[in-house]
Amino acid sequence: MKYSGKKQEKSFASGMNFYKLVWIFVFFSIYGYVFETTANLIEYGYFYNRQGLIYGPFSQVYGMGAIFLILCAEKLKMKKFVHLFLLCFLVGTIFEYVASFLQESVFGATSWDYKAMPFNINGRVNLLFSLAWGLGGAVALKWLYPVTNRLIESFPYKKGIILTWLIFSFLCYDIFISAAAVKRQQERLMAIAPTNSFEMYLDKKYPDSYLEKIYPGMVFKK
Known part of the structure; x- marks a missing residue:
């Protein structure tokens, strides 16, 4: 192999650092959103929004789940499909x-209920979807993550760092405002009037009619 004379640029996300984790969350939140939306489109025959945050095609459960699974797999050095x-x-x-x-504890709401399905635990999980977690997760760790990892590490060093902090800041705001808007929706259903200007802003900017379009599957406990 001939030496090109160019020094290979160090990846801003080499190893398992903060930058890598942010982008794992971003990519797998998007993958999760696409997967669930597509699955529901096939099942119901129409578009059913499955985003978990107000802004952007993100399903944060998948993003956080991917981080935990990838960290566990790397820590335990798991590579065989059956182990994954x-x-x-x-x-x-x-x-x-x-x-x-x-x-349910924080917002008094649920986005899924498996009580009608066999082998469920308190309606929160069931055997069929747990098997889907196992199969889908193993496929993602075995084949999807390596491709995604190479893509992340291909970002230019300086631009990668800047872009990471921008998307991280945006996600922090998105998560905060989404949680605040849903919490305020719960309070409105309990006939609790706004007590400050921020809550008044939430009532005006994110009314029930708006949030019902973002989270059509969310049901509040009475």
Whole structure:
């Protein structure tokens, strides 16, 4: 191999650092959104919005789930498909249960209910979807993540760092405003009047009619 004379630029996201984790969250949140939207389109025959945040095609459950699974797989040095399947089956099930529990505890709402399905636990998880977590997660870790990882590490060093901080700042705002808007929606359903200018802003900017389009599957507990 001939030496080109050019020094290869160091990747801003080499290894498993903060920058890499941010982009894992971004890419897999988008993958999750595309997967769920497509699955619902096939099942129901029409578009059914499955985004988890107000702004952008993000499903943060998939983003966070991917981070946990990738970190666990690398920590345990798992490469065989069957081992990845078992890991994703277990971690995916626990993560989905915890996500459902936290959503109901904090916001008094649920975005999925599996009580009508066999082998479910409190309607939060069920065997069929846990198997899907196992199979889908193993496929993602075995083939999708390596491709995504190469794409992330191909970003130019300086531009990659700047872009990471921009998308991270945007996501922090998106997560905050989404959580605040949903919490305020819960309070409106409980007939709680706004107590400050921020809550008045939320009522005006993100009314129930708007949020119902963003989260059509979300049901508040009475």
